[in-house]
Amino acid sequence: MSHDSHHAPVxxxxxxxxxxxxxxxxxxxxxxxxxxxxTTVDHKKLGIMYGAFAMLFFLVGGVEALAIRTQLARPDNxxxxxxxxxxxxxxxxTTMIFLGVMPLSAAFFNFLVPLQxxxxxxxxxxxxxxxxWTFVAGALVLNxxxxxxxxxxxxxxxxxxxxxxxxxxxxxxxxxxxxxxxxSGTFGQANAALQAPRFTGVGTDxxxxxxxxxxxxxxxxxxxxxCTIVNMRAKGMTxxxxxxxxxxxxxxxxxxxxxxxxITVALIELMFDRQFGANFFNPSAGxxxxxxxxxxxxxxHPEVYILVLPAMGIVSEILPTFTGKALFGYPIIVFSGAxxxxxxxxxxxxxxxxxxxxxxxxxxxxLLTMAIAVPTGVKIFNWLGTIWGGRIRxxxxxxxxxxxxxxxxxxxxxxxxHSAAPADAQQQDSYFVIAHFHYVxxxxxxxxxxxxxxxxxxxxxxxxxNAGIAYLATGMVILGFNLAFGPMHYLGxxxxxxxxxxxxxxxxxxxxxxxxxIGAFILGLGVxxxxxxxxxxxxxxxxxxxxxxxxxxxxxxxxxxxPEYNFAxxxxxxxxxxFFEHKHGVHRLAYENDGGxxxxxxxxxxxxxxxxxxxxxxxxxxxxMMAMGVPHAGWVVIAGLGVMFMGxxxxxxxxxxxxxxxxxxxxxxxAAQAKAESSAY
Amino acid sequence: xxxxxxxxxxxxxxxxxIDHKKLIMWLFLASDCMFFGTLISTxxxxxxxxxxGFTDAEGHQQFIQKLFNIELTSFSxxxxxxxxxxxxxxxxxxxxxxxxxxxxxxLGVIFFGLIFLGCQVYxxxxxxxxxxxxxxxxxxxxxxxxxxxxxxxxxxxxxWLVLLYFYSxxxxxxxxxAGLDVEIAGLYWHFVDIVWIxxxxxxxxxxxxxxSGFWGTGLPLAx
Numbered sequence: 001m002s003h004d005s006h007h008a009p010v011x012x013x014x015x016x017x018x019x020x021x022x023x024x025x026x027x028x029x030x031x032x033x034x035x036x037x038x039t040t041v042d043h044k045k046l047g048i049m050y051g052a053f054a055m056l057f058f059l060v061g062g063v064e065a066l067a068i069r070t071q072l073a074r075p076d077n078x079x080x081x082x083x084x085x086x087x088x089x090x091x092x093x094t095t096m097i098f099l100g101v102m103p104l105s106a107a108f109f110n111f112l113v114p115l116q117x118x119x120x121x122x123x124x125x126x127x128x129x130x131x132x133w134t135f136v137a138g139a140l141v142l143n144x145x146x147x148x149x150x151x152x153x154x155x156x157x158x159x160x161x162x163x164x165x166x167x168x169x170x171x172x173x174x175x176x177x178x179x180x181x182x183x184s185g186t187f188g189q190a191n192a193a194l195q196a197p198r199f200t201g202v203g204t205d206x207x208x209x210x211x212x213x214x215x216x217x218x219x220x221x222x223x224x225x226x227c228t229i230v231n232m233r234a235k236g237m238t239x240x241x242x243x244x245x246x247x248x249x250x251x252x253x254x255x256x257x258x259x260x261x262x263i264t265v266a267l268i269e270l271m272f273d274r275q276f277g278a279n280f281f282n283p284s285a286g287x288x289x290x291x292x293x294x295x296x297x298x299x300x301h302p303e304v305y306i307l308v309l310p311a312m313g314i315v316s317e318i319l320p321t322f323t324g325k326a327l328f329g330y331p332i333i334v335f336s337g338a339x340x341x342x343x344x345x346x347x348x349x350x351x352x353x354x355x356x357x358x359x360x361x362x363x364x365x366x367l368l369t370m371a372i373a374v375p376t377g378v379k380i381f382n383w384l385g386t387i388w389g390g391r392i393r394x395x396x397x398x399x400x401x402x403x404x405x406x407x408x409x410x411x412x413x414x415x416x417x418h419s420a421a422p423a424d425a426q427q428q429d430s431y432f433v434i435a436h437f438h439y440v441x442x443x444x445x446x447x448x449x450x451x452x453x454x455x456x457x458x459x460x461x462x463x464x465x466n467a468g469i470a471y472l473a474t475g476m477v478i479l480g481f482n483l484a485f486g487p488m489h490y491l492g493x494x495x496x497x498x499x500x501x502x503x504x505x506x507x508x509x510x511x512x513x514x515x516x517x518i519g520a521f522i523l524g525l526g527v528x529x530x531x532x533x534x535x536x537x538x539x540x541x542x543x544x545x546x547x548x549x550x551x552x553x554x555x556x557x558x559x560x561x562x563p564e565y566n567f568a569x570x571x572x573x574x575x576x577x578x579f580f581e582h583k584h585g586v587h588r589l590a591y592e593n594d595g596g597x598x599x600x601x602x603x604x605x606x607x608x609x610x611x612x613x614x615x616x617x618x619x620x621x622x623x624x625m626m627a628m629g630v631p632h633a634g635w636v637v638i639a640g641l642g643v644m645f646m647g648x649x650x651x652x653x654x655x656x657x658x659x660x661x662x663x664x665x666x667x668x669x670x671a672a673q674a675k676a677e678s679s680a681y
Numbered sequence: 682x683x684x685x686x687x688x689x690x691x692x693x694x695x696x697x698x699i700d701h702k703k704l705i706m707w708l709f710l711a712s713d714c715m716f717f718g719t720l721i722s723t724x725x726x727x728x729x730x731x732x733x734g735f736t737d738a739e740g741h742q743q744f745i746q747k748l749f750n751i752e753l754t755s756f757s758x759x760x761x762x763x764x765x766x767x768x769x770x771x772x773x774x775x776x777x778x779x780x781x782x783x784x785x786x787x788l789g790v791i792f793f794g795l796i797f798l799g800c801q802v803y804x805x806x807x808x809x810x811x812x813x814x815x816x817x818x819x820x821x822x823x824x825x826x827x828x829x830x831x832x833x834x835x836x837x838x839x840x841w842l843v844l845l846y847f848y849s850x851x852x853x854x855x856x857x858x859a860g861l862d863v864e865i866a867g868l869y870w871h872f873v874d875i876v877w878i879x880x881x882x883x884x885x886x887x888x889x890x891x892x893s894g895f896w897g898t899g900l901p902l903a904x
Contacts, residue, residue, distance in 0.1 A: 022853065123701040190816040223708045231695040231704055257708060261716035269723065269826065278815050278822035280723070286731060286819045295719060649844075 009599030118234025133613025190277025248313030311448025323390025407443025432492025476526025483519025615644025737812030
């Protein structure tokens with residue numbers, strides 16, 4: 001076979017003849033620069049790309065948030081129209097959740113999980129690349145809707161016949177991130193062209209197909225990560241020796257594969273309503289809009305834990321490192337994470353108390369919601385137990401992790417308030433809810449993810465972010481965040497409704513809205529400053545040792561940046577935190593094999609995951625065009641499906657490929673030298 | 682490629698002893714369970730809410746049992762079950778390295794799968810002409826989307842098996858991995874079959890339970 005010659009270990013891929021795949025085509029392994037990034041299957045490079053895209057979309061979502069706050073700074077403001085405002089808050093929520101937090105978590109999953117379990121890569125490297133490019137396709141589809149909106153506002157569409165047929169012209173999604181039916185659906189009777197009248201414009205179709213594509217990306221990635229964690233652990237890495245971050249990745253991935261099918265089906269049903277005149281949520285034909293709410297929140301509530309559990313995992317890695325103590329109550333932390341994931345499926349209707357579920361379901365969902373505070377509280381106490389009596393070193397990641405505990409708890413307290421159905425009936429759709437989930441998602445998740453960025457950046461790029469700017473940014477984020485969202489508790493209880501583009505003077509809301517807007521700008525500047533600091537560090541930062549924090553988990557045992565083959569010698573795990581025990585334990589545990597290995601098997605790069613992702617991009621733009629009535633758009637969708645299938649088919653036929661890489665005989669020579677130079681912290 | 686090279690090259694032993702490909706297929710099937718669970722729930726919820734069926738183009742109230750041809754659906758269900766039997770034979774043949782037997786059985790699976798799809802196409806056309814459309818009732822929407830999604834799964838399975846069949850002539854479908862690849866396709870095929878057993882039961886058979894149908898207002902069994 002063509003790659004038999006690739007069995008002899010080589011020090012550099014270039015020593016081999018160019019590799020041909022089973023299709024007879026050259027594999028893109030000699031590429032450099034852009035083509036290398038487009039065809040890579042290396043989990044570390046994919047992780048970096050996930051992170052870069054996530055940070056970009058964080059900024060996009062942030063600009064949308066600041067536009068919202070600018071509009072609300074004063075009563076009766078006209079900074080944006082009501083229609084634009086709807087699109088802004090919808091895209092803000094959708095962007096932050098699906099294009100900001102989830103991919104940034106995925107960036108950490110990608111980069112860290114194989115390193116933390118002592119593996120070469122994930123179980124399916126090309127599937128991993130497919131997940132990334134499919135995510136990018138979904139993100140471009142969702143945000144591509146803005147281009148249509150701007151073109152429409154500029155009047156470019158006015159001469160097209162299909163445009164005149166549209167009564168409603170929200171080209172960007174405008175239903176809120178949950179797209180409640182019937183607003184997102186249809187009403188009345190479908191006509192001969194199978195189209196029923198709709199409440200909202202083509203933005204909803206962009207949203208439907210965009211989320212559908214992002215769901216495929218998340219599902220593929222999650223199958224891969226579960227498989228990796230369950231199946232690719234190094235010798236001795238039992239489940240109860242896994243780092244907590246890896247554990248939370250596992251729980252999150254399980255949540256994704258069980259929760260996303262509900263939204264997939266809901267989106268299919270909504271798509272059939274809008275494109276083919278079906279009646280799933282059409283009230284005039286007997287459809288029940290409340291069914292959409294159920295299906296959405298059966299996905300949507302686990303989604304909340306999909307967002308927060310990775311951040312909890314990150315904090316569980318940072319606190320032990322900077323207190324010099326093992327994580328307090330490791331098994332209980334792991335168990336609590338699993339219980340949160342499990343209970344996450346049993347509380348969805350607390351988003352729907354005001355729909356009139358009846359007393360029994362309301363009471364049951366109230367109780368279960370209160371119950372979920374227990375494992376969460378257990379985690380908080382375990383983190384406090386970790387800090388207690390530790391030698392605390394204050395560093396940017398540690399300060400952010402402590403901020404996470406504090407701010408997340410505030411969000412948790414208001415969350416427990418919502419769990420009481422009568423109280424929730426008062427708070428529903430008010431700014432109190434906005435305050436609650438921003439404390440959880442921003443004070444919790446964003447601070448946790450920022451902590452993770454500052455913690456692992458030295459490992460990812462071998463360079464240390466500037467601590468002074470990091471502290472400044474952290475201070476601005478925490479101050480600005482509390483100024484922005486603290487007052488919203490009051491505004492909500494004082495009656496200010498969500499999703500409303502303005503308010504009149506005289507309700508007593510003016511002052512705190514103004515304060516919130518100032519806070520939002522401080523927060524936005526803080527996040528921007530933190531990102532600028534990080535991006536600068538990636539390229540120009542001060543080089544640092546491979547283990548600058550005195551880390552505990554296996555990734556710190558590797559040189560920085562991590563070599564493409566990860567572990568020159570496969571690790572042996574005799575205990576939890578084996579690398580820390582190796583450095584400081586009484587017995588100085590050995591943690592790796594004594595060489596003698598045939599080399600490391602490296603997977604080959606491929607164009608086809610990118611091609612399959614490109615197919616999704618074509619489908620994603622074709623479907624809304626079809627809904628707009630653009631002629632022949634159906635053929636574009638079919639062409640996109642063809643490209644997608646072609647990508648997957650060629651990917652299956654090209655074979656996994658790969659070659660053996662000889663690793664250096666003394667992998668720690670450089671690392672040991674770097675360790676001698678003491679770190680800045 | 683020799684077996685030994687096969688083993689050292691891409692397939693280091695896994696922590697659980699289960700091959701990655703098989704594990705990821707089981708994970709996919711777990712996810713697909715939730716997928717069909719949601720679709721079936723949608724159908725049953727609306728069936729309970731609107732037990733009387735649908736109104737046809739002439740404005741007559743129609744009962745779904747009048748549309749159903751339970752004999753035909755039972756036949757296609759039986760065919761799909763038998764295709765699962767042939768699939769098991771194909772997997773067994775491939776594990777033993779009996780390529781010819783594998784090809785024969787896989788062709789049988791493809792043929793039976795196509796018969797099932799043909800019955801579904803006939804059923805959809807027939808129901809459409811009887812007045813049940815995706816637009817004219819909630820029942821039409823849930824029925825066509827649920828059974829259509831299952832049909833799509835069957836079609837993807839057939840496509841997969843056709844590709845495997847032709848791939849078996851390239852000489853590359855050999856060794857331990859070939860048995861595994863066919864077994865994974867088999868897992869998918871059996872799963873799609875099991876889902877149909879559930880759909881056949883809760884969408885078709887329960888309509889005939891009791892004197893006036895499971896939902897209380899249907900027609901009695903005698904047609």
